[in-house]
Amino acid sequence: MTGLAISTTGLVHIYRAHGHDVAALSGIGISVRPGELVGLLGPSGAGKSTLLQLCGGLLTPSAGRLQVGEHNVATMTDTELDRMRSGDVGIVLQGAGRNLIPYLTPADNIRYAQQAAPDERDLPTPEAILELVGLGNHAATPLSQLTPGQVQLCAVAVGIATLPGLLLADEPTSQLDHHARDEVLAALRTINSETGMTVLLVTHDPEVAATLPRTITIRDGRIASEGRSGEEYAVVAVDGSLPLPPHVAELLPAGTLVQVTTDDGVIRLTPVEQEGNQ
Numbered sequence: 001m002t003g004l005a006i007s008t009t010g011l012v013h014i015y016r017a018h019g020h021d022v023a024a025l026s027g028i029g030i031s032v033r034p035g036e037l038v039g040l041l042g043p044s045g046a047g048k049s050t051l052l053q054l055c056g057g058l059l060t061p062s063a064g065r066l067q068v069g070e071h072n073v074a075t076m077t078d079t080e081l082d083r084m085r086s087g088d089v090g091i092v093l094q095g096a097g098r099n100l101i102p103y104l105t106p107a108d109n110i111r112y113a114q115q116a117a118p119d120e121r122d123l124p125t126p127e128a129i130l131e132l133v134g135l136g137n138h139a140a141t142p143l144s145q146l147t148p149g150q151v152q153l154c155a156v157a158v159g160i161a162t163l164p165g166l167l168l169a170d171e172p173t174s175q176l177d178h179h180a181r182d183e184v185l186a187a188l189r190t191i192n193s194e195t196g197m198t199v200l201l202v203t204h205d206p207e208v209a210a211t212l213p214r215t216i217t218i219r220d221g222r223i224a225s226e227g228r229s230g231e232e233y234a235v236v237a238v239d240g241s242l243p244l245p246p247h248v249a250e251l252l253p254a255g256t257l258v259q260v261t262t263d264d265g266v267i268r269l270t271p272v273e274q275e276g277n278q
């Protein structure tokens, strides 16, 4: 299996909760190429986990288009979504323990995850999967004897048990010390480079983000910016709108009239003094 692409246009997700609706995503357009390693950033409540769960078919979009490889996620039935998750898309939920059966060894956890894979899939051995994440010596070690970092690596190993084309990982490096965090990050890089699997991971950690080749920052359910190897860029949306970086938005309060001029390739934004404005 080679890496799967992700493509979304105008992706909206609304949670219907006790008499009031929460718009978690308000029109997300992203394009991730097969085999990319991408970090999803943004403040708490921005919509990162929602986007991850939509890509994994755990939630259904309220509106918009969401394509994962050949799967048009917005129109799939529950059975089709189950099949996608059991073979093509691996998900590592936030909190390693949620991904593991506590009384099974790492190898047996992987075997269990592999049972759901489509019959035609040629699966690697659990030992080969554990080797890939750096846990080759712990196939039979009880989970209770692993360090927190090793338990997280085991959760990642379960996520890639069927060698899916896309791995979605929600905060896989949180609550770990720096050494363990770097080991989990290294394992994700190895998976990405050795198998060509597309990897999308949510992180709050600026040090993790700075090491990723590409990041997408979400704010208030919209794409705020993109990073390339630590450098941050604003992204023009399909409707031509451009979210201002926070340090510029501070200078231009909502409602400010802005004159937009071009001069020899330089685009200039000049706020216009309005009569009656203070």
Ligand SMILES: Nc1ncnc2c1ncn2[C@@H]1O[C@H](COP(=O)(O)OP(=O)(O)OP(=O)(O)O)[C@@H](O)[C@H]1O
Residues within 6 Å of the ligand: 015, 016, 017, 022, 023, 024, 042, 043, 044, 045, 046, 047, 048, 049, 050, 051
């Ligand atoms: N099951 C739910 N029901 C109602 N609202 C929800 C639900 N899950 C999330 N939300 C709301 O949707 C918005 C986006 O949440 P989401 O968990 O996707 O953000 P996040 O960026 O992953 O945040 P965090 O970094 O804190 O995990 C928030 O306003 C959140 O309160």
